[in-house]
Amino acid sequence: MLTLDKIYHAAFVLRNVARKTDIIYAPDLSEDSSIYLKTENLQVTGSFKLRGAYYKISQLSEEEKAKGIIACSAGNHAQGVAMAATRAGIRSTICMPDGAPISKVEATKRLGADVVLVPGGYDDASARAMELMEQTGATLIHPFDDYEVIAGQGTIGLEILDQMDDVDAVIVPVGGGGLISGVAFAIKSLRPEVKIYGVQAAGSPSMQASVRHGEPETLPTASTFADGIAVKQPGDFTFDIVSKYVDEIVTVSEDEIAAAILALIEKQKLIAEGAGAVSVAAALFNKLPLQGKKTVCLVSGGNIDVNILSRVITRGLVTSGRNVNLTIALEDKPGQLQQVSSIIAGCGGNVVSVQYDRSDVNMAITSCFLKLALETRNQEQIDDISRALSDAGFKIVS
Numbered sequence: 001m002l003t004l005d006k007i008y009h010a011a012f013v014l015r016n017v018a019r020k021t022d023i024i025y026a027p028d029l030s031e032d033s034s035i036y037l038k039t040e041n042l043q044v045t046g047s048f049k050l051r052g053a054y055y056k057i058s059q060l061s062e063e064e065k066a067k068g069i070i071a072c073s074a075g076n077h078a079q080g081v082a083m084a085a086t087r088a089g090i091r092s093t094i095c096m097p098d099g100a101p102i103s104k105v106e107a108t109k110r111l112g113a114d115v116v117l118v119p120g121g122y123d124d125a126s127a128r129a130m131e132l133m134e135q136t137g138a139t140l141i142h143p144f145d146d147y148e149v150i151a152g153q154g155t156i157g158l159e160i161l162d163q164m165d166d167v168d169a170v171i172v173p174v175g176g177g178g179l180i181s182g183v184a185f186a187i188k189s190l191r192p193e194v195k196i197y198g199v200q201a202a203g204s205p206s207m208q209a210s211v212r213h214g215e216p217e218t219l220p221t222a223s224t225f226a227d228g229i230a231v232k233q234p235g236d237f238t239f240d241i242v243s244k245y246v247d248e249i250v251t252v253s254e255d256e257i258a259a260a261i262l263a264l265i266e267k268q269k270l271i272a273e274g275a276g277a278v279s280v281a282a283a284l285f286n287k288l289p290l291q292g293k294k295t296v297c298l299v300s301g302g303n304i305d306v307n308i309l310s311r312v313i314t315r316g317l318v319t320s321g322r323n324v325n326l327t328i329a330l331e332d333k334p335g336q337l338q339q340v341s342s343i344i345a346g347c348g349g350n351v352v353s354v355q356y357d358r359s360d361v362n363m364a365i366t367s368c369f370l371k372l373a374l375e376t377r378n379q380e381q382i383d384d385i386s387r388a389l390s391d392a393g394f395k396i397v398s
Contacts, residue, residue: 075104144178145235154182
């Protein structure tokens with residue numbers, strides 16, 4: 001069973017392994033509450049997962065270690081297991097979804113693990129890991145539904161209370177539930193008045209649905225670019241702990257996650273992966289009652305593939321009103337583009353691309369569609385530009 005003593009023991013074991021990551025004040029992320037960031041994205045291996053994996057492996061018997069270990073992971077648990085196993089001189093095999101970011105796959109290999117890529121998602125990798133465990137007798141290091149793993153993650157809760165004794169609320173990303181189970185158990189055991197909030201991707205709300213219906217629930221799909229929390233079914237142990245100790249679970253959209261990643265880059269100079277940024281997204285988009293509270297957002301990881309990051313930044317710019325595409329129906333005659341450009345410049349917008357479209361069958365033969373890409377400050381400026389164009393007689397199609 002999970003106990004506070006076990007979490008304290010995990011902290012002792014991890015004292016020279018895991019970093020005690022900083023809590024950073026982030027004044028620009030919310031006007032109504034004081035937001036702080038627990039920067040587990042700066043942890044060794046770039047994620048909190050090292051804590052649980054290392055503590056679990058440290059508690060194995062010599063017989064279990066001799067048989068080798070096996071794990072399934074979308075990437076972060078894989079790196080934690082690989083590092084811990086290699087340090088202990090244990091052979092490790094990690095099953096990963098074939099769609100896992102290349103950076104995570106290669107990092108896992110560099111840390112000394114044998115990687116088995118499995119077609120499908122996390123749950124498919126989990127099923128393959130179970131098959132290999134039966135065939136080889138290796139010891140499974142579960143990514144979340146294990147009390148030693150949960151205890152390792154719970155050391156973050158101890159650190160938060162040590163670093164900020166007047167914290168009012170903690171927001172935690174949720175996939176299978178190992179992280180929030182450990183953090184919630186540690187904090188609620190010592191400071192029951194502190195609110196613990198969970199956040200899931202809207203396309204993968206397995207824990208939220210399970211808590212709502214009173215039993216672990218399996219989703220038909222888990223669709224989100226936040227691969228670290230794309231879990232169809234929470235654990236049995238984690239479900240029980242979350243049901244007892246977590247105050248509320250909310251969801252955020254893909255666009256909101258992208259906007260949070262962008263906000264962390266621009267305002268805090270921090271790189272977070274999708275799963276790591278959902279806590280910040282919940283605060284940014286007012287998903288929780290945080291007004292007047294000192295709130296810690298747990299940024300759980302920073303292992304985002306650079307190819308995905310470029311697309312995420314673009315999506316984040318659109319969501320936050322920094323980029324917009326406008327299509328305007330024009331009469332195809334001289335001076336129209338100049339007039340449109342003058343209006344946009346007068347509102348402070350910047351045109352970055354222009355395209356004429358005379359081929360649409362739905363327009364008049366003497367008309368055209370002017371498609372513009374703009375750089376803007378925010379949604380308010382976009383609204384001002386749209387209003388000014390409409391007042392000048394231009395028809396905005398989209």
